Amino acid sequence: MTNLKELVLGETIKMTLEPVSRMDLIKYSGASGDFNPIHTIDEEAKKAGLPGIIAHGMWTMGNLSKLFTPHYEEGFIQDYSIRFAGMVFLNDQLTLNAQLIEQTDEALHFKVNVTNQHDKEVVKGKVKFALY
Amino acid sequence: MYTDYIGVTSKKMKNVVERELVRRFAESIGDLHPIYLDEEIGSKSRYGKNIAPVTFPRIFRSGEIEGLKLPNKGLIHGEQIYHYNRPLFVGEEVYCYSKLEDYFEKEGSTGKMGFLKMKRYGEDSSGNVIFTEESIIIINETVRRSLNV
Numbered sequence: 001m002t003n004l005k006e007l008v009l010g011e012t013i014k015m016t017l018e019p020v021s022r023m024d025l026i027k028y029s030g031a032s033g034d035f036n037p038i039h040t041i042d043e044e045a046k047k048a049g050l051p052g053i054i055a056h057g058m059w060t061m062g063n064l065s066k067l068f069t070p071h072y073e074e075g076f077i078q079d080y081s082i083r084f085a086g087m088v089f090l091n092d093q094l095t096l097n098a099q100l101i102e103q104t105d106e107a108l109h110f111k112v113n114v115t116n117q118h119d120k121e122v123v124k125g126k127v128k129f130a131l132y
Numbered sequence: 133m134y135t136d137y138i139g140v141t142s143k144k145m146k147n148v149v150e151r152e153l154v155r156r157f158a159e160s161i162g163d164l165h166p167i168y169l170d171e172e173i174g175s176k177s178r179y180g181k182n183i184a185p186v187t188f189p190r191i192f193r194s195g196e197i198e199g200l201k202l203p204n205k206g207l208i209h210g211e212q213i214y215h216y217n218r219p220l221f222v223g224e225e226v227y228c229y230s231k232l233e234d235y236f237e238k239e240g241s242t243g244k245m246g247f248l249k250m251k252r253y254g255e256d257s258s259g260n261v262i263f264t265e266e267s268i269i270i271i272n273e274t275v276r277r278s279l280n281v
Binding site: 017024027028030031032033034048057058059061062063065066068069070072073076077078079080081082083084125132 | 153156157159160161162163165167168177178179183185186187190191205208209210211212213214215216217218219
């Protein structure tokens with residue numbers, strides 16, 4: 001694996017996930033304690049006016065951060081801000097992206113997002129990765 | 133009125149970064165990395181221990197802001213912002229409280245929407261801030277009207 005410090009400006013690291021499953025969202029509900037039924041139960045999602053269950057925004061945000069996990073010896077995520085831009089449905093195929101946009105001695109700045117199979121951004125934001 | 137609660141905080145609550153909860157959380161976001169789970173990898177790392185995923189504070193309890201009532205429907209999670217002074221360590225105690233940072237309204241395509249900025253602070257046992265976690269919650273017109281805010 002390349003070190004983050006070796007990335008060149010404009011370079012993107014990415015990862016494509018398995019299609020979103022109901023079990024993913026059941027597990028996240030249990031692990032996070034967010035049991036809002038629009039994330040797990042079809043009828044409740046429909047009652048809320050949705051076409052079907054949707055992923056927790058925080059599940060998607062949590063997934064996105066794993067692009068940085070292997071680099072724990074190089075630094076840590078100091079700032080992580082996300083705007084929830086679109087809904088994630090069952091069987092969506094998500095891709096995690098982080099593009100290096102600024103580099104200093106102290107930190108690497110990334111533009112991050114998650115896109116679905118239609119190339120639509122579902123979350124977008126920034127990561128400041130502080131370097132040791 | 134939500135504006136009356138701007139700046140009001142909850143009482144601090146003690147949380148523990150429990151190993152098993154970290155494992156479940158990491159698994160649920162598909163990030164079963166040994167730096168979270170494997171004690172040997174943790175002790176050999178620069179931290180000397182395991183760390184927790186960046187969005188893990190989501191599960192912490194930080195107490196209620198007395199009198200502040202949020203609707204249980206019609207809320208949209210708009211934004212989420214973390215700031216860390218260092219990573220969170222598995223096994224440590226974290227003292228959390230919440231504060232209503234701001235409330236404002238904006239005219240949108242579906243009427244006037246309310247924006248609540250809630251911020252949580254996570255401190256170590258000596259009162260040093262480890263992280264802050266800010267959530268921007270949007271309240272839609274229909275719900276906002278029914279609450280009379």
